[in-house]
Amino acid sequence: MTTLVAREIYDIPVSTLAGEPGDLSALRGKVALVVDVASRCGLTPQYAGLERLQEKYGPQGFTVAGFPCNQFMGQEPGTSEEIATFCSATYGVSFPLYEKIEVNGPDRHAVYRELTGHADADGTTGDVRWNFEKFLVSRDGEVLARFRPRTEPEDAAVIEAIEAALR
Template sequence: MSKVYDFIVKDKAGKDFALKQLEGKVILIVNVASKCGFTPQYAGLEKLYKKYNDQGLEILGFPCNQFGGQEPGTQEEIGQFCSLNYGVTFPIMQKVDVNGDKAEPLYEFMKKEKTGPLGMKRIKWNFEKFLIDKNGNVVERMSSLTKPESIDPKIAALLK
């Protein structure tokens, strides 16, 4: 596996979702949670999605309950929360682990491609972001502190 497109993940209904279908798009992959201090980033992510989706941006949110138990809900509860509170229209995928023995293989790949500070592989907290170019390469990893609006110029550049 050498590109993000090589992976198959699960959508919110638990059905296979081949990332190959996003080939040629810029993708922002984020591990999300409903009860986190960074949860308001949903609004910024949705703003980016609305601005760039028709130009080839896809955002995938992967709920994760590994950080302070901040995503305890069912798949349905998570979807309702995102929609009602933040008007989220980008895909929220199946809840996953991003670290440990049961980590989603896509996350294992992305962490290997782009390590965090000091070469750290593990995801540090909710709302860590991976930016993928049109060729399926992981071009950048951003911390939870990176606000979605600050990613705007990077997305615009990759979409050109």
Template sequence: MSIYAYSAKTIKGEEISLGEFKEKVLLIVNTASKCGFTPQYKELQQLYDEYYPRGFEVLGFPCNQFGSQEPGTEDEIAAFCERNYGVTFPMFAKVDVNGENTHPLFKYLKSQAKGVLGSEAIKWNFTKFLVDRNGQVVGRFASNVSSLKLKEEIEKLLVV
């Protein structure tokens, strides 16, 4: 099993298979536009710009489950990200990452990389999952971990 078994709706409403990202290193992030961590969009875009030519993608999944910090529509979210942070990496439609309506991709990600004390629940916006070129989850990073601190781990995966 890998993330390639899943699909998701893009922020424009098109259902795509994550198989489209085969052989790429991925950083999958649950995002929000009105969060203290929202400035991480800038770091995510920096990583994307630097490593995309080598086979790296950032996949952003807006989520409104933490303090209602992503209340907008998909169009509003896309416009906000582009206007304020110059986001060009793939963004997806809003998802639930916890609870009974958890998106199947996030069920899988959480089962493959547990959080603090073995918890599967995502604690807040901007939790990051690092995925290797084979679609296997190799790391989970809390909201307060700067995306730029993942450069060394990303580079190792890009070399393989």
């Protein structure tokens, strides 16, 4: 994938969790870890690691970008307000959260149509397997890495990829 095509990700319409329309242009120039998130999943404690990454690397031009998704066994059933309250009260989430979306299937959001074309470390592309799948995007919009859901946010491979992208 060329950088020119990847830059289009910034122009894809999205709404914030608060319902404000926009796009991902605020991510341009930052290294971003894009994650589909859920509040009632066995992997939900990953929010804590994601927030620690945000706190540690945010000042260097990094951000987590969370997209709530209810496609996996209904593990994100809440309203936008409920999701925001849960994330803030339970994990102190300070990174941006966007509208609840679908990451697979015919109604897959355009952001994830772009992201899922990129392979993980095993060379596998396609559908998101579960909540908390992570995509690392460079400052110029290129997808650098894909980490499957059970890979913890602070796994050595994730940290190494973030630090390399920030150099």
